[in-house]
Amino acid sequence: MSKINITLPDAELLLATLAEKLKPIVTPETALVxxxxxxxxxxxxLLPMLGTEVKHGxxxxxxxxxxxxxxxxxxxxxxxxxxxxxxxRHIILIDDxxxxxxxxxxxxNELFDYGRPAxxxxxxxxxxxxxxxxxxxxxxxxxxxLPKHLNLQLLREEDGSFYLTLExxx
Amino acid sequence: xxxxxxNQDGKLKHxxxxxxxxxxxxxxxxxxxxxxxGVAEREVxxxxxxxxxxxxxxxxxxxxxxxxxFEIAAKRLSxxxxxxxxxxxxxxxxxxxxxxxxxxxxxxxxxxVVRHAQSGAAHLIAKHVAPHIHVVNAGDGRxxxxxxxxxxxxxxxxxxxDMHNLRVAIVGDVLHSRVARSEIHALxxxxxxxxxxxxxxxxxxxxxxxxxxxxxxxxxEGLKDVDVIMMLRLQNERMVGAMLPSAQEYFxxxxxxxxxxALARPDAIVMHPGPxxxxxxxxxxxxxxxxxxxxxxxxxxxxxxxxxxxxxxxNA
Amino acid sequence: xxxxxxNGRLIDPKNKIDAQQDLYIAAGKIVGIGEPPEGYVAxxxxxxxxxxxCPGLVDISxxxxxxxxxxxxxxxxxMQAAVAGGITSLACPPDTDPVLDEPGLVEMLKHRxxxxxxxxxxxxxxxxxxLAGKEITEMSELTxxxxxxxxxxxxAITDTQVLWRAMQYAATFGYTVWLRPEEAYLxxxxxxxxxxxxxxxxxxxxxxxxxxxxxxxxxxxxxETGAKIHLxxxxxxxxxxxxxxxxxxxxxxxxxxxxxxxxxxxxxxxFFDSNCHLKPPVRSIRDKAxxxxxxxxxxxxxxxxxxxxxxxxxxxxxxxxxxxxxxxxELLLSLTIKWAQQEKVSLxxxxxxxxxxxxxxxxINAGDLSINSDADICIFDADIYWKxxxxxxxxxxxxxxxxxxxxxxxxxxxxxxxxxxxxxx
Numbered sequence: 001m002s003k004i005n006i007t008l009p010d011a012e013l014l015l016a017t018l019a020e021k022l023k024p025i026v027t028p029e030t031a032l033v034x035x036x037x038x039x040x041x042x043x044x045x046l047l048p049m050l051g052t053e054v055k056h057g058x059x060x061x062x063x064x065x066x067x068x069x070x071x072x073x074x075x076x077x078x079x080x081x082x083x084x085x086x087x088x089r090h091i092i093l094i095d096d097x098x099x100x101x102x103x104x105x106x107x108x109n110e111l112f113d114y115g116r117p118a119x120x121x122x123x124x125x126x127x128x129x130x131x132x133x134x135x136x137x138x139x140x141x142x143x144x145x146l147p148k149h150l151n152l153q154l155l156r157e158e159d160g161s162f163y164l165t166l167e168x169x170x
Numbered sequence: 171x172x173x174x175x176x177n178q179d180g181k182l183k184h185x186x187x188x189x190x191x192x193x194x195x196x197x198x199x200x201x202x203x204x205x206x207x208g209v210a211e212r213e214v215x216x217x218x219x220x221x222x223x224x225x226x227x228x229x230x231x232x233x234x235x236x237x238x239x240f241e242i243a244a245k246r247l248s249x250x251x252x253x254x255x256x257x258x259x260x261x262x263x264x265x266x267x268x269x270x271x272x273x274x275x276x277x278x279x280x281x282x283v284v285r286h287a288q289s290g291a292a293h294l295i296a297k298h299v300a301p302h303i304h305v306v307n308a309g310d311g312r313x314x315x316x317x318x319x320x321x322x323x324x325x326x327x328x329x330x331x332d333m334h335n336l337r338v339a340i341v342g343d344v345l346h347s348r349v350a351r352s353e354i355h356a357l358x359x360x361x362x363x364x365x366x367x368x369x370x371x372x373x374x375x376x377x378x379x380x381x382x383x384x385x386x387x388x389x390x391e392g393l394k395d396v397d398v399i400m401m402l403r404l405q406n407e408r409m410v411g412a413m414l415p416s417a418q419e420y421f422x423x424x425x426x427x428x429x430x431x432a433l434a435r436p437d438a439i440v441m442h443p444g445p446x447x448x449x450x451x452x453x454x455x456x457x458x459x460x461x462x463x464x465x466x467x468x469x470x471x472x473x474x475x476x477x478x479x480x481x482x483x484x485n486a
Numbered sequence: 487x488x489x490x491x492x493n494g495r496l497i498d499p500k501n502k503i504d505a506q507q508d509l510y511i512a513a514g515k516i517v518g519i520g521e522p523p524e525g526y527v528a529x530x531x532x533x534x535x536x537x538x539x540c541p542g543l544v545d546i547s548x549x550x551x552x553x554x555x556x557x558x559x560x561x562x563x564x565m566q567a568a569v570a571g572g573i574t575s576l577a578c579p580p581d582t583d584p585v586l587d588e589p590g591l592v593e594m595l596k597h598r599x600x601x602x603x604x605x606x607x608x609x610x611x612x613x614x615x616x617l618a619g620k621e622i623t624e625m626s627e628l629t630x631x632x633x634x635x636x637x638x639x640x641x642a643i644t645d646t647q648v649l650w651r652a653m654q655y656a657a658t659f660g661y662t663v664w665l666r667p668e669e670a671y672l673x674x675x676x677x678x679x680x681x682x683x684x685x686x687x688x689x690x691x692x693x694x695x696x697x698x699x700x701x702x703x704x705x706x707x708x709x710e711t712g713a714k715i716h717l718x719x720x721x722x723x724x725x726x727x728x729x730x731x732x733x734x735x736x737x738x739x740x741x742x743x744x745x746x747x748x749x750x751x752x753x754x755x756x757f758f759d760s761n762c763h764l765k766p767p768v769r770s771i772r773d774k775a776x777x778x779x780x781x782x783x784x785x786x787x788x789x790x791x792x793x794x795x796x797x798x799x800x801x802x803x804x805x806x807x808x809x810x811x812x813x814x815x816e817l818l819l820s821l822t823i824k825w826a827q828q829e830k831v832s833l834x835x836x837x838x839x840x841x842x843x844x845x846x847x848x849x850i851n852a853g854d855l856s857i858n859s860d861a862d863i864c865i866f867d868a869d870i871y872w873k874x875x876x877x878x879x880x881x882x883x884x885x886x887x888x889x890x891x892x893x894x895x896x897x898x899x900x901x902x903x904x905x906x907x908x909x910x911x
Contacts, residue, residue, distance in 0.1 A: 060205065063217035063480070072181065072484030073219070075198065079208040113214035174757055189686065268802055288804035289688040290758030298802075311804070312688030348688060375685035376693070 006146070011154060011162035014125045014141035015042065019049040021139050022092065022123060029118070030090045031055040035107050036078050038096030038154045041162070042125065046094070055089075057082040064106035086115035096154035098124040101135035126164075128152055174296055181485040184296045184305040185478055187314035188355040196359060199477050200324050206473035209246065219480045220249035226279040227253045229308070230267065230286040235444065236308055239468075240283045240317075243475035247483075252277065267291060268298050275300050281483060282306070289313035289348075304482040312348050318443050319352025321474040323360060325467050326398050329439050339366040339392055339434075340383075341424060342402030342451055343373045349443045350402055351381070358382045368392035369424065372413040389424055396434040401426055401442040404451050417450045427453045431461065439463045487529055487904050488512045490522070494534025494865060498541065498855040499838035509539055511861040514904035519857065530906075534865050537898055540837050541853045542574025542605075542862035544844040546742055547718065548793035548815055550607070552598065553591065554583025559795040559882040564815065565604040567881035569908035571791075571816040572864035572897040574605050575845065575852045579664075580612040581639035587612035587623045589631035596632045604907050606862075608848055610637040610664055613652050619643035622652045625661055634848050635716065637664035640765055644670045646703065653713035662849075663708075666718040667700035667725065668692070668766060677806045679721075679769040683752040689805060692767055694722045701728050709737055716847055717741035719792060721766035723776020730785035740847050741785075743777050744792035745821035746812055750774070750887055760801045760808035761887040764792075778829055781839055788844040789825075791818040795883020813883035820893035823868060827894065833868065861904040866897045 032054055034043030040058045047056060058081045062074040093107060104122060111117065123139035128146045146152060146166075153165050173190055177183040182195055209215055225244040227237050232255060244251045256270055267286065274282070281304045284292055289311030296305040309315040330336055338357055344350040344367050357365045358381075367378060368386045379385055386392030393399065408414045426440065440452075440462045448454045457464060489511040496507040496519070503519075510518030510526055517523050548568065551559040568576055578595075580586035586595070592609050599607035611633035615621040618641070625636055636656055642665075643649045656663045673696040678684040680691025701717065705728065708715045720726055720743050729741045750768040762768060780786035794811025801808050818840060826836035845853035852862055871892040876884040900908035 063205070063209070063219050068219055068484050072486075073202065073481050077202050077205045079205040081208070109218075113216070114212055266799065266803065286804065288806050290805040293758045294802070294804055310688075311806070314688070351686070351688060376680045376691060377682040377685050380682040381686060 006166060008164045008166055009142055011125065011164050015045060015162060016049070017141040018042070018123060018125060018139070019046055021141070022046065023050060025092070025121065026050055026052060026054055027090065029088075030092060031057065031084055032092050032094055033057050033059050033082070033111065035093065035095045035103060036060040039094045041154070041156055042096060043094045045162075055084045057084065059107050059110055061103060061106035061110050064109045066102055066106065080110065082114050086111060086117050088116070088118045091117045091120045093120055093122045095122070095124045096126070097152050098122070098127045098137045098140065099130055101131045101133035104135050105133055125154065126152065174293060177486055179486070182481055183485055185316050185482065186292045186296055186305065186307045188316045188319045188352050188359065189314070191359065193359050196320070196323075196356065199320055199474065199481060200327060202477035202481060203324055203470070203473045206476040207470065209476075210469060210473060216246050216248055218248045220244065220247035220483050223280040223483055224250045224252060224278060225281045225283060225479065226274055226277070227251065227283045227308075228256060228270070228274065228285075229254065230256045230284070230291070231309070233285060233309070236285065239471050240308060240475055243472050243479060246472070247476055247480055249479070252279065267294065271295055271299060275303065279303065281479065283308050285309045287311055306478060306482065309348055312346050313351065315348040315352050317471070317475050317478055318349050319356040320478070321467060321471040322353050322400060322441060322443070323356040324470050324474050325441060325463055326357075326439075328470070329463060330397055333360050333362050336362050336398060337364045337366065337396045338362055338398040338400065339368055339396045340400045340402065341368045341389065341392070341426065343404055343408060344369050344378065344402065345373045345375050346405065346408070347402050353400055354381050354383055366392050366396070370414070373408070389430060390433055393430055393433045397438050399426065399431070399434060399438060399440050401440065401452050403443065403445065404447055417447075421450055425449070425451055425453060426456050428455050428459070431456055441467060444468070488527065489530045489532060489861075489901065489904065489906070490528035491532045491534050491539055491863070491865065494537050494539035496539045496855070497834050497837055499834050500541070500842040500854045501856060502834065503855075504832070504834045509855070509863070511901070511904045514861055516855060516857055516859050516861050519855065532865065532899060536867065536869075537865050538833065538868050539863060539865050541841040541855050542864045542900060542902065543572045543819060543840050544848065544850075544852050545573045545576040545791050545793070545815065545818055545840070546788055546844045546847060547744075547790040548573075548576045548578055549581070549795065549811075550578050551795055552582065552595065558797050561598055561602060563880060563882045564793070564795070565599065565602050567815040567879065568605045569900040569902070570880045570897060572819050572866055572900050573815060574862035574864065574900060574902050575608065575848070575850060576605055577608045577610055577634060577848055579637055579639040580610050581617060581641070585612050585617050586610070586633075587615050587617070587628075589624065589627045592628055592631040592633055605902060606850075606852070608632070608634045608850060610635050612636065613638050613656070613663060614643065614648065617641040619645060619648055622655055625656060626659060629659070629661065634850065635662040635664050637718070638666070640666060642666070642668050642670040642700065646707070649703070650707050650711060653707055653715070654711040657711050657713040660714065662714045662716055664716045664718055665704055666766070667697050667704055667720075669696045669700045672696035672699065677763060677767065678755060679752045679767045681752055681770055683755055687755065687758065687805075694724060694769065694773070697722045697766065698724050698728060701725050705732050705737065705739065708739065714738040719744050719747070719766055720777060720780070720786065721747055721769050721773060723773045726776050726780035726785050730780070730783070733785065740787045742788040742790050742844070742847070743781060743786050745789050745814065745818055745825070746792065746887065747774065747777055748781065748789065748825045749821060754887060755805070758805045759887065760803065760805050761812060761885055761889065763805055763808045763810045764812060765810040778825070782829065782831060787839070788847055789818070789822055789839045790844065791815050793881070793883070795881055796885045798884060801885050811883075811885070813879060813881045813886050815881055816879050817874065817886065817888060817893065819864070819866060819897060820872070820895040821888075823895040824893055861901055863899075863901040864897060865899040865901070866895055868895055870894070870896050872896050
């Protein structure tokens with residue numbers, strides 16, 4: 001494994017930045033929906049930081065992915081939890097890293113099977129460039145362009161704090 | 171060792187029997203089913219996983235119930251469904267089971283869900299289908315009914331999450347029951363420490379203990395301190411051939427009444443694969459009582475079958 | 487035809503010879519062992535270096551499928567298979583179509599077989615008409631036509647009185663009654679050994695007691711009627727013990743085991759392999775060990791092939807619906823050699839069970855390499871291995887539980903009445 005000469009940002013700082021960017025748009029008609037698993041972790045941490053009660057849920061979009069025929073069913077599926085009415089709601093979709101856009105496409109398809117939202121805003125920690133679909137995050141804590149062969153991941157320490165890792169793809 | 175259910179990568183290719191399935195695969199099916207239970211509670215109960223794929227229900231042995239659940243499961247996965255009830259009379263006109271299968275392959279099916287009156291039929295079919303076709307055993311003779319076994323342990327896991335601490339009793343005609351055999355394999359593979367079978371001697375297979383179960387002929391003894399009671403259906407044919415004298419006598423010794431239920435743990439759950447013979451193997455009061463989870467079993471049956479089909483269809 | 491077989495390892499189980507000895511044949515008989523008779527000049531010399539020379543095998547049960555089942559196999563193909571398997575004499579059960587219960591049918595079969603000029607065929611006549619277990623057959627007439635004994639094949643007689651009278655009648659004339667012991671009601675509908683495997687696979691079982699109860703009945707009736715009996719295809723360890731006790735008591739009883747049962751158990755059914763659907767069923771490991779011990783001790787007199795060719799389509803069915811049976815003529819020698827290797831039995835003792843002993847049971851002159859015996863000889867390579875595949879078999883029955891396996895022993899020459907009737911490539 002060759003040495004990767006890229007400095008990774010502090011995930012905790014990014015989280016705080018994201019929270020600040022979200023505060024102005026959170027209303028009683030908002031709901032946060034975190035995408036399993038990174039988005040769900042972030043949503044959990046964001047809730048107390050936003051200052052008000054916000055409806056929230058979690059989406060596992062395994063059943064809507066576009067790579068099922070190539071790779072089979074994703075091994076680690078979790079039940080989605082949307083304990084509120086999606087119809088007419090302003091949804092803020094939360095994910096950790098925005099890359100090709102395919103995960104978001106799948107998540108939106110799934111969300112629409114719950115009902116017709118008033119709007120969907122996509123908020124991520126890092127927008128790493130390299131999208132393959134006409135989808136983009138409206139809110140992000142940081143933008144960094146990364147080459148295709150590198151995989152950026154959000155991980156969680158035992159105490160719950162976040163950190164980022166960057167590895168060569170297999 | 172060669173396992174006809176797995177492909178070269180060790181992934182599930184056919185679901186023929188629970189026996190010999192790695193615990194990890196069983197767990198994957200159950201965990202995936204959890205997600206499908208959630209889907210059933212939504213307004214749009216469909217997911218697009220099997221869109222463009224064709225599932226063929228080939229029932230050589232009739233069963234509207236089971237066929238319907240498989241059909242619902244397949245449709246909720248967005249699959250196209252073909253139902254074929256192969257009359258045994260057309261079979262006796264000379265078309266063998268494999269001839270029927272060959273004819274169906276031409277219809278571009280991706281998955282065959284098969285039920286047959288003979289043990290081993292699903293294995294025979296799986297051996298002969300084209301390489302891309304997946305076979306799901308919906309019941310073969312007395313041998314196996316794996317999706318039922320899976321939905322039963324799924325139910326147990328939902329109500330009694332600590333499987334390593336359970337006593338489970340299976341009551342009834344184990345000898346003729348593919349459901350019982352599948353339940354036994356599923357429970358033992360998942361590590362349930364005590365699985366009991368309760369039945370008269372005429373309704374137990376020879377050497378049944380070798381399957382890893384404790385044998386009881388006295389239902390009152392067998393139900394003591396049990397956490398889960400799995401009832402089996404008694405078929406009318408058993409009264410012929412000197413295995414049982416009458417349904418009434420059977421009910422007296424082996425029917426589940428409230429009085430006998432009280433011998434189990436107070437929070438014990440009562441299960442039945444359906445359809446029930448009220449007053450033969452189970453009392454109405456128990457079937458409709460608060461310890462009964464018979465109705466949820468049906469819902470879980472759809473989720474488990476969706477899990478099985480979606481895992482299979484995604485593997486090579 | 488004067489044939490000199492030289493440099494071979496001569497194994498004559500009857501005379502207990504296992505030595506490097508040449509063999510000399512003339513006019514269809516053995517005329518010299520070790521030394522040629524005076525003035526002997528061979529027309530043909532067979533170099534049997536590194537090969538075993540033994541009496542031609544005697545297979546006491548091979549279904550030739552004629553008359554009646556020619557769509558499965560014919561006399562031509564099966565007799566060819568027999569000589570390819572080193573078999574020079576064989577007995578066939580009466581469950582043909584029509585059943586061998588009329589002298590005319592027996593004569594026709596014998597005539598057909600004789601014309602082919604391959605192995606000698608000794609038919610077993612039906613004990614009861616149509617094998618129905620009700621009326622006895624014309625046993626004298628049938629014997630005159632060529633039957634060497636009377637059997638029921640797989641059709642057990644359920645009426646004990648009929649069984650009694652049939653055995654009494656046979657005893658009157660000293661005919662041997664051949665019965666496969668299976669209590670019909672306990673075996674009814676069963677397809678596998680009633681034990682752990684059948685329990686797991688959900689197959690209807692045939693309990694061991696079906697065999698032992700039938701043996702008990704048959705032995706008792708034999709004792710009362712004085713009939714000479716041969717029990718076919720034992721499958722239980724307990725059955726072997728019962729025969730052993732009966733022999734000690736002085737009863738005229740012999741028995742055989744199928745070569746398949748010396749190698750297979752219920753566990754070989756695996757994932758419903760219908761090639762293991764046999765009659766009687768393959769049973770437990772304990773039973774297999776008991777059968778093996780029986781062959782070694784002599785409680786079991788002979789090993790046979792139980793050759794039963796089945797149409798391929800009839801095996802491509804769920805286990806219980808598949809037709810029972812396996813091809814066997816070309817595997818008898820190899821399976822016997824393999825058994826002998828595994829059980830550390832000498833080749834001489836093993837060959838005894840497929841030559842001399844079965845010949846004695848049939849009451850024929852065979853399995854014997856003494857001077858003036860018929861020159862029915864098998865010459866084989868005991869060390870070479872061959873793979874069991876459809877292509878390797880002459881028989882039209884390609885169904886075998888040993889398909890794909892490599893077995894020891896290949897026949898190089900089969901000589902019948904002093905003529906080479908088979909020669910391998």
